[in-house]
Amino acid sequence: MxxxxxxxxxxxxxxxxxxxxxxxxxxxxxxxxxxxxxxxxxxxxxxxxxxxxxxxxxxxxxxxxxxxxxxxxxxxxxxxxxxxxxxxxxxxxxxxxxxxxxxxxxxxxxxxxxxxxxxxxxxxxxxxxxxxxxxxxxxxxxxxxxxxxxxxxxxxxxxxxxxxxxxxxxxxxxxxxxxxxxxxxxxLAQSLTTTFRMSNVELDEYERAGGKKMLALKMQEAVASGRHPLPRKEGSAHEMNAPKCISTVAVKVAGLSALHADELTKAEIEGRRQAFVYEDFFRDDVPGYQNANIIGLSHQIGVRxxxxxxxxxxxxxxxxxxxxxxxxxxxxxxxxxxxxxxxxxxxxxxxxxxxxxxxxxxxxxxxxxxxxxxxxxxxxxxxxxxxxxxxxxxxxxxxxxxxxxxxxxxxxxxxxxxxxxxxxxxxxxxxxxxxxxxxxxxxxxxxxxxxGWKANFPSSAEQITHRNSALT
Ligand SMILES: Cc1cc2nc3c(=O)[nH]c(=O)nc-3n(C[C@H](O)[C@H](O)[C@H](O)COP(=O)(O)OP(=O)(O)OC[C@H]3O[C@@H](n4cnc5c(N)ncnc54)[C@H](O)[C@@H]3O)c2cc1C
The missing domain is CATH 3.50.50.60 (FAD/NAD(P)-binding domain)
Incomplete structure (x- = not known):
């Protein structure tokens, strides 16, 4: 060597x-x-x-x-x-x-x-x-x-x-x-994903409006109408370990290698761009998200x-x-x-x-x-x-x-x-x-x-609803 x-x-x-x-x-x-x-x-x-x-x-x-x-x-x-x-x-x-x-x-x-x-x-x-x-x-x-x-x-x-x-x-x-x-x-390699966190989400309002079923429909409508060109109509938007905060894994950047700096640079830029396409969609179209905004992007694009x-x-x-x-x-x-x-x-x-x-x-x-x-x-x-x-x-x-x-x-x-x-x-x-x-x-x-874990399975329906807002 x-x-x-x-x-x-x-x-x-x-x-x-x-x-x-x-x-x-x-x-x-x-x-x-x-x-x-x-x-x-x-x-x-x-x-x-x-x-x-x-x-x-x-x-x-x-x-x-x-x-x-x-x-x-x-x-x-x-x-x-x-x-x-x-x-x-x-x-x-x-x-x-x-x-x-x-x-x-x-x-x-x-x-x-x-x-x-x-x-x-x-x-x-x-x-x-x-x-x-x-x-x-x-x-x-x-x-x-x-x-x-x-x-x-x-x-x-x-x-x-x-x-x-x-x-x-x-x-x-x-x-x-x-x-x-x-x-x-x-x-084909698995795609790259910039994750993002949104604060100030009114979860009760979101659930009353239909929760994840409603969200799936809103996504389809947003894409079909051309109002919000979401790159992906599925993923996970779930409650975080902080009140009114949602973590979202939905961005999808494909065809770029994380082993080449120039491609990875393009991927980082594209991942951030997509994250804010989702922010616009959530704020404009999804009940409970009117006053929400992105408070954190992943430290780097996620590499699978x-x-x-x-x-x-x-x-x-x-x-x-x-x-x-x-x-x-x-x-x-x-x-x-x-x-x-x-x-x-x-x-x-x-x-x-x-x-x-x-x-x-x-x-x-x-x-x-x-x-x-x-x-x-x-x-x-x-x-x-x-x-x-x-x-x-x-x-x-x-x-x-x-x-x-x-x-x-x-x-x-x-x-x-x-x-x-x-x-x-x-x-x-x-x-x-x-x-x-x-x-x-x-x-x-x-x-x-x-x-020896203290954390155990959620016992109430309310917890289950609030703590699982996966899109698919
Ligand atoms: C977008 C996305 C969503 C996912 N969702 C989930 C999920 O919800 N739940 C789940 O369980 N799994 C999920 N996974 C899979 C899982 O997170 C990863 O497979 C796992 O975390 C990989 O762990 P690792 O320790 O192998 O690598 P990494 O977490 O990538 O750690 C490698 C470490 O090595 C460091 N490093 C790299 N190169 C060098 C170097 N040359 N010198 C010194 N340090 C270096 C890096 O900085 C990093 O800290 C997801 C993955 C992605 C990308």
Missing amino acids: TTIFNHLPIPLLAETDILVIGAGSAGCVAALSAATHDHCLSVMLVERYGFPGGTSTQMLDTFYGFFTPGATSRKIVGGWPDRIVNELDKVGAVFLRPNTYGAGTGVNYNPERLKLVWDQMIQQHSIRYLLHTTLIDIATEGERYVCIFWNKGGFQKVIARRVIDASGDADFCHLAGFAYEIAGENE ETRRVYGEHRLTKEECLSGLLPDNRIFLCGAPIEDHRHDASGADETYWEYIPGSGVYGVPYGTIVPKGSQSVWVVGRCFSATHDAHASCRSMAQTMSMGQAAGLAAVQSLRSDEAANSLTVKQLQQDMYELGAILDVPDTLADTSRY
């Missing part, structure tokens, strides 16, 4: 046992599970932005994937993801959105509070935490990786024995030469998929739909395939396909191990899956679960000198069970109190 940085004197910032790149939902949990599993190992977490959480705090407010969708909802994720929910719950920053939207019951949280929770949990567990610092290149030194970062202080290097790539875009794997597929190469690494195992659509629980599973998923894209003719389309039978499948360990990797794991939305399988397995309960498994696996690999691609998965599973991970499909319906 040659790099121009081989010839430059780059100051050493740190040597660490485990380096996690990217503090999104996957990376934060990877660092936390590694640090808490072995206090003698050093863990470092590096993030390019000034706050943790990635997509979870940049633009969203609902964890999906904890529960299976449908009438017989079961809770299928546990361990560190539970601890995060509980921290939010302690300060009343979480409620459950009921199971009427496609992905199942969602865990709605205050995203600003979540930034604080990630910060605090990371600091409490002695993780070396560095924000505003971007991975830009890598080299090797014996069996260790030399990771070169840039921040306002210039170039700095970190030498690591084990690396967990949680950058979302598989930046480390790309630089290290691991193989990957780029979204859009084989199937870019690079998907080829791993020791590649999750496929057939495996998701099989409902099988392979022996080497490291977490469960029950989310449907939810594919946001334009179809071949350019028409707006969101494709849904539910997991039949038990409604749950198990995800093999090899999906977080780049092919041939001795000391690197890849977690989160760049894990090893085909386009369709990824469209099911990318919710945040699952990305956190990948991080949990990788953090434990990195510790195990150091303790027992096992390579990533030949790790004893039985031992890993044992550690995961001890942490509270769920690897067997529960036969009882979801009861969050069993897992």
Whole structure:
């Protein structure tokens, strides 16, 4: 591996046992599970932005994937993801959105509070935490990786024995030469979405006027009449963890790559433009929104998929739909395939396909191990899956679960000198069970109190109406 940085004197910032790149939902949990599993190992977490959480705090407010969708909802994720929910719950920053939207019951949280929770949990567990610092290149030194970062202080290097790539875009794997597929190469890539938040929405008035059925009709009318050229007549507009505030996931920007700065620039501009097309529509046409306005756009446009690494195992659509629980599973998923894209003719389309039978499948360990990797794991939305399988397995309960498994696996690999691609998965599973991970499909319906959550399912019709204003 040659790099121009081989010839430059780059100051050493740190040597660490485990380096996690990217503090999104996957990376934060990877660092936390590694640090808490072995206090003698050093863990470092590096993030390019000034706050943790990635997509979870940049633009969203609902964890999906904890529960299976449908009438017989079961809770299928546990361990560190539970601890995060509980921290939010302690300060009343979480409620459950009921199971009427496609992905199942969602865990709605205050995203600003979540930034604080990630910060605090990371600091409490002695993780070396560095924000505003971007991975830009890598080299090797014996069996260790030399990771070169840039921040306002210039170039700095970190030498690591084990690396967990949680950058979302598989930046480390790309630089290290691991193989990957780029979204859009084989199937149409999922679209990009700028999310936005509106305040001063009169929810009672909105509900009295017909709620989401009324909204769907208003959207159709607005588009048919040409008054408001909405790019998409579906999506989610739901109550936030703040009074009279609505979060909307409806913008759709297709055909531009998030890996090319010029295309991403166009996407950011287009996403913002579309957001204000929706604002005009809501204010002009939707009862309850007359005095509402946008108070926040997502920190950046939302990216669903870019690079998907080829791993020791590649999750496929057939495996998701099989409902099988392979022996080497490291977490469960029950989310449907939810594919946001334009179809071949350019028409707006969101494709849904539910997991039949038990409604749950198990995800093999090899999906977080780049092919041939001795000391690197890849977690989160760049894990090893085909386009369709990824469209099911990318919710945040699952990305956190990948991080949990990788953090434990990195510790195990150091303790027992096992390579990533030949790790004893039985031992890993044992550690995961001890942490509270769920690897067997529960036969009882979801009861969050069993897992120490205070937040439980909404009990009154009023809550259900107000807290679920999804458009579809
Ligand atoms: C519009 C949209 C709506 C969605 N809706 C939902 C939903 O409602 N519920 C749900 O559960 N899931 C939802 N998802 C899916 C889910 O949010 C993502 O799959 C998940 O958050 C990805 O987590 P991650 O940790 O893999 O990546 P990310 O959240 O992207 O985190 C990657 C982190 O790495 C950092 N990083 C990147 N490159 C570098 C680098 N070179 N150096 C240092 N740091 C770097 C980034 O800044 C970021 O913090 C949605 C996704 C999108 C885009």
